[in-house]
Amino acid sequence: xxxxxxxxxxxKGNDEAVxxxxxxxxxxxxxxxxxxxxxxxxxxxxxxxxxxxxxxxISSYKGDSSLLTWxxxxxxxxxxxxxxxxxxxxxxxxxxxxxxxxxxPFKDQGPEExxxxxxxHNEVLECLKILPLKYREVVVLFYIQELTTAxxxxxxxxxAGTIKSKLSRGRILLKxxxxxxxxxx
Amino acid sequence: MKEFDSxxxxxxxxxxxxxxxxxxxxxxxxxxxxxxxxxxxKGPLTAFSRRFRIFLENTYEISLxxxxxxxxxIILAVNVSLFGxxxxxxxxxxxxxxxxxxxxxxxxxDSLQIIYVPVEKEEM
Numbered sequence: 158x159x160x161x162x163x164x165x166x167x168x169k170g171n172d173e174a175v176x177x178x179x180x181x182x183x184x185x186x187x188x189x190x191x192x193x194x195x196x197x198x199x200x201x202x203x204x205x206x207x208x209x210x211x212x213x214x215i216s217s218y219k220g221d222s223s224l225l226t227w228x229x230x231x232x233x234x235x236x237x238x239x240x241x242x243x244x245x246x247x248x249x250x251x252x253x254x255x256x257x258x259x260x261x262p263f264k265d266q267g268p269e270e271x272x273x274x275x276x277x278h279n280e281v282l283e284c285l286k287i288l289p290l291k292y293r294e295v296v297v298l299f300y301i302q303e304l305t306t307a308x309x310x311x312x313x314x315x316x317a318g319t320i321k322s323k324l325s326r327g328r329i330l331l332k333x334x335x336x337x338x339x340x341x342x
Numbered sequence: 343m344k345e346f347d348s349x350x351x352x353x354x355x356x357x358x359x360x361x362x363x364x365x366x367x368x369x370x371x372x373x374x375x376x377x378x379x380x381x382x383x384k385g386p387l388t389a390f391s392r393r394f395r396i397f398l399e400n401t402y403e404i405s406l407x408x409x410x411x412x413x414x415x416i417i418l419a420v421n422v423s424l425f426g427x428x429x430x431x432x433x434x435x436x437x438x439x440x441x442x443x444x445x446x447x448x449x450x451x452d453s454l455q456i457i458y459v460p461v462e463k464e465e466m
Contacts, residue, residue: 170379179371184362191361192354204363205371212375281353300347300354332346 160224167215178208182225185302186232192297193236195286203239207232222311229302230312233294240290277340284334292327299324391415 158166158177166174186207190200210231218227285293298304298312306324310317363371381389388408395411398404406414446459 170383172376175372175375175379179363179368179375183368183371187363188358188361192358201363201367204367205374208371208375209378212378277353281350285354300351301358303351328346328350331350 164215164218164220164224167212175212178211182228183208185225186228188301189229189232189297190236192282192285192301193233193290193294194240195282199239200236203232203236206235210235223308226308226311229298229304230314233298233312237290237294280338280340281335284331284338287334288327288330292323292330295320295323296327296331387412387415 158174158181163174163177163181165171167178183204186204187200190203190207191197194200194203207228211228214231218224285296288296294313295309298309299306304312306317306320309315309320309324313320315323381392391408391412391414394415395406395408398406398411444459444461446457448457
């Protein structure tokens with residue numbers, strides 16, 4: 158289904174449009190929410206809240222940006238609100254010492270190489286999680302979703318100059334943190 | 343910085359490449375979203391009576407038809423709006439009266455009880 162068909166279908170409450178919405182955007186939203194919150198359960202909740210909000214507010218989507226941009230805007234705000242909620246701070250089950258992702262074998266690597274690669278990737282994600290939120294959201298969308306600064310500007314409702322400045326600062330901080338952990342670039 | 347960008351992208355994308363909604367996640371999402379549309383079409387009373395019916399079934403194993411649940415919700419709503427929900431007076435002035443209630447602790451056999459005793463304003 159095209160974006161326009163999904164939008165029209167959601168306005169009418171069409172079952173196929175709902176399915177297309179979940180299949181097209183669900184995984185992307187999960188990756189972004191996970192990189193921002195660092196907690197799988199919270200990220201899944203954020204995805205559910207995002208898609209529900211999309212269905213509620215679809216009539217207000219004017220088409221001045223892509224549907225993906227509009228949905229990401231909602232997703233980022235919901236993920237950030239969840240991070241800020243006092244409930245999340247009290248009951249987040251993620252132990253900082255624990256790997257965020259486990260049991261993701263990589264093809265063409267032996268078990269030892271797999272473990273080393275896994276550890277390196279978890280170090281990257283841990284460093285990402287330590288970044289202040291205002292830099293993390295920009296870095297996550299730039300590297301994981303590979304969005305342009307114009308798209309970032311639209312999603313985060315900030316000027317292109319602010320986005321570039323945050324991206325630059327975020328990258329420097331991330332690089333510093335990674336170098337402290339033994340990475341070299 | 344270009345090499346850094348390229349390496350970070352590789353790490354993050356490789357790490358998150360396999361992160362996806364499970365089939366049960368997707369099924370639950372689909373259910374919740376279609377539920378939202380049903381509620382939207384049929385109205386809040388139907389939505390509430392549906393939730394009430396599910397609550398009775400899950401908590402007390404009482405099965406009601408949708409019509410019976412709706413009638414029960416209406417009866418409860420009318421009762422609450424006509425008679426309110428009674429609760430013990432709390433310390434302070436009662437609404438629209440000049441009666442002030444104070445807490446007193448009394449013993450009744452082996453147990454202690456908290457009672458509320460009205461005190462006239464002049465006595466305070």
